Amino acid sequence: MSQQPVMPQTNNKEANNKTEFSQLLAGVIAGLVVGIITASAEISLAVLIFSGKLAGFVSNGIGLFLAGTLIATLITGLTSSYRGMISPNEDVPAAIIAVIAAGIAGSMATFATPEEMYLTVVAVIIVTSLLTGLVFLLQGYFKLGALFRFLPYPVAGGFLAGLGWVLVSGGLAAMADMSVGLGQLPALFQQDTLLRWLPGAFFALAMLVILNRFSHFLIMPGMILAAAGLFYVVVGVLQVPIQQVSDQGWLLGPFPGGGLWQPISPASLLALQWSVILDQAGNIAALMIVSTIALLLGASAMELSVKQDLQLDRELYASGLGTLGSGLVGGLVSYPAPGLSILGYRIGGSSRLISLVVAAVLGAILYFGPNLLAWTPKMIFGGLLMFLGLSLLDEWVYQAWFKFSRIDYLIIITILIVIGVVGFLQGVVLGVVLAVVLFVVNYSRVSVIKHAFSGADYQSQVTRRRAHRQMLAQKGHEIYTLQLQSFIFFGTANNLLNYVRQRIEATDLPRLRFVLLDFRQVTGLDSTAMLSFTKMIQLAQTQQIVLVFTNPAVESALPGQDNSVARFLAQLDKVETGETEKTVRLFPDLDHGLEWCENQILLAAGINLNDDQESLHAQLRSLLPNDADPDNLMKYFERLEVDSGYYLMKQGDPPEDLYFIESGQVTAQLEFPDRSPVRLETMRGGRVVGEIGFYLNKPRTAAVIADEPSTIYRLSIQSMKQMEQNDPEAASIFHQGIIRLVSERLTHLINTVNALQR
Secondary structure, three states: OOOOOOOOOHHHHHHHHHHHHHHHHHHHHHHHHHHHHHHHHHHHHHHHHOOHHHHHHHHHHHHHHHHHHHHHHHHHHHHOOOOOOOOOEOHHHHHHHHHHHHHHHHHHOOOOOHHHHHHHHHHHHHHHHHHHHHHHHHHHHOOOHHHHHHOOHHHHHHHHHHHHHHHHHHHHHHHHOOOOOHHHHHHHOOHHHHHHHHHHHHHHHHHHHHHHHOOOOOHHHHHHHHHHHHHHHHHHHHOOOHHHHHHOOOEOOOOOOOOOOOOOOHHHHHOOOHHHHHOOHHHHHHHHHHHHHHHHHHHHHHHHHHOOOOOHHHHHHHHHHHHHHHHHOOOOOEOOOHHHHHHHHHHHOOOHHHHHHHHHHHHHHHHHOHHHHHOOEHHHHHHHHHHHHHHHHHHHHHOHHHHOOHHHHHHHHHHHHHHHHOOHHHHHHHHHHHHHHHHHHHHHOOOOEEEEEEOOOOOOOEEOOHHHHHHHHHHHHHEEEEEEEEEEOHHHHHHHHHHHHHHHHOOOOOOOOEEEEEEEEEEEEOHHHHHHHHHHHHHHHHHOOEEEEEOOOHHHOOOOOOOHHHHHHHHHHOOOOOHHHHHEEEEOOHHHHHHHHHHHHHHHOOOOOOOOOOOHHHHHHHHOOOOOOOHHHHOOOEEEEEOOOOEEEOOOOOOOEEEEEEEOEEEEEEOOOOOOOEEEEEEEOOEEEOHHHHHHOOOOOOEEEEOOOEEEEEEEHHHHHHHHHHOHHHHHHHHHHHHHHHHHHHHHHHHHHHHHOO
8 A cells, every 4th residue: 555645734834824924913003003093082082171271281181091091992902802892081971071171160260270170170080980980890790781772772872963062062162272152153253263173174074074985994094194294284385483383372282391191199189179070970970871871882883893792791891990990090981992993803803912002002102202292283183073073963963864763863853952052961861861751652652452352253261062152152242352461551551441441432342241351461560550450440330341350370470570460460359348349350361261251141141051961962963964873873982970180181191082071071281390280171061072182193282181070971992993894984974073073173263363363
């Protein structure tokens, strides 16, 4: 046998090395690009917050935010459920902090120095970050992340649209060196002021248009460099000295000596005006709420782009750790940034190396960057703020018009207007109120009535004689059954009451005697719903109608069902005297409730319910043609006298016989080892039992047990074979009769199914 040559492994190792090197290079490039964009965004946020009376401290703010983002990105990048997560100091909390900073500067203007204002604002940032980080941690620890998926999308959109307006106005204020509001609009269009913000606005619009059409990762850095170059070209053409440009406030600098990161000392915190900070408690609470919403919305958006399900509770926990780290160095609230994380994914894939390189870029800018940043045009970062704000307004004001219903769009615009005109806290409160109202309105539209049918269409599982069935078909419209579902509260309960009232008062339909309400699929009731049922009882009393309430036992209740239904029905069950006792009846399940209503109709018609004995001879006569003699078949049956509790058959038994019930009562039921049996059918005299399994030769699917002493006739499979051998004509006639009986039952079953689908 010839020996196969051994293939060299060098090529495979080289290919693997090349693949690893390519992935490493892609991760480094992604980190560099994302790091530069992240740094630009953080500088913009510092310009947003430290403007106006705080403009002299913008370099301090830049250092705090870059340091905070560096720490948060390292922590979150290593603990997130997604490899390569970027979690900078975010624009959503920054926009609210800008509102807080403006309020603090305004309230302290008459008695504090700019440095005291600055220290107070930084203290607010630290406190807010630490509190929000703790909230993130607790939500992640108690696994509450999924709850925020229930926030109505239009309400979240209203928050984000409001943030867009805050960012746009903040960008204008940073470039114009003045606050922006309705009263300042004329000043914005004065020549000197217009020249300061109009180029930045054009820059923001250009970025919005271009980035909406193209998605290359180099576009944003390229536009920033091009804008800076164009600025200095214009300065050179106009022959304006650089020092004069800086003195007139067109540049970020000059910066004071020392590094960018200059934390405040613990001693400074003791001298702060904490009462001023407490006045902003409402806005701080709003920041924590909106940050949680923005975090989870961003994480959900990322799942689609990176094709990976994120663990929301783990993201909350990771962001909590990152925000605590950011707050300790003076940074803002941090959580995953979908845009930056997705950009890193598209360039370098899913790799924690991206987060590490981003942190390295931020560290390099912190250490080497002051001199370079000092000569950066302020309008670039003001334009970046406007771009971020315009992006949100474009998505939630313009594009939302084509995506949402008019009522949802109105909610978005209402929240936006309140945030812009009144304040962010008021906008958040309004959003929460609208979320509750929206839920109530939408949930009220969901009918708590799963099925509605009359007793003529849907009957109990009690098999009755033909005459009794005909009577129920005629009188069954006196029973009106409603199968209820879901949680019943004040909105849906009132709709249910009106529905019952309309049926009771309908003159074109037969008069009702019984209204049956089944609670099996009801998960709970509130107190107002109980009041509606009390009104329904009063209505039934005046109309001489019996209300039948049915509900499963506590041990057989549906998963998630609380005790409010059981408490309500227990209160009714305690009524022993008065008219209510005649008006309300309680039964353990729908089937027994229907059986009682049917019995009342038959009794009112003068029918003796116990007069149900039907001899085997009479049963065979009803099955066979008129010219057939039942006596030819009687000899094949065995008569049995059984006591209560006797099993005619058990689940899984072989199909060795079928039974004719002459007198007494038997019940077919499903039996379970861990809960009560479920009744399938109760049968009295004149009923055939076990014919399906007998003819199909299939094991018994249910048990049949005698409820009381009964007289039964048994036809074994051996007797059937004897009949077919000794009297084939009689056997054929018997088979035809069974076929007709099964067909009648199938027709009844189809009618029942049709009733459930109405």
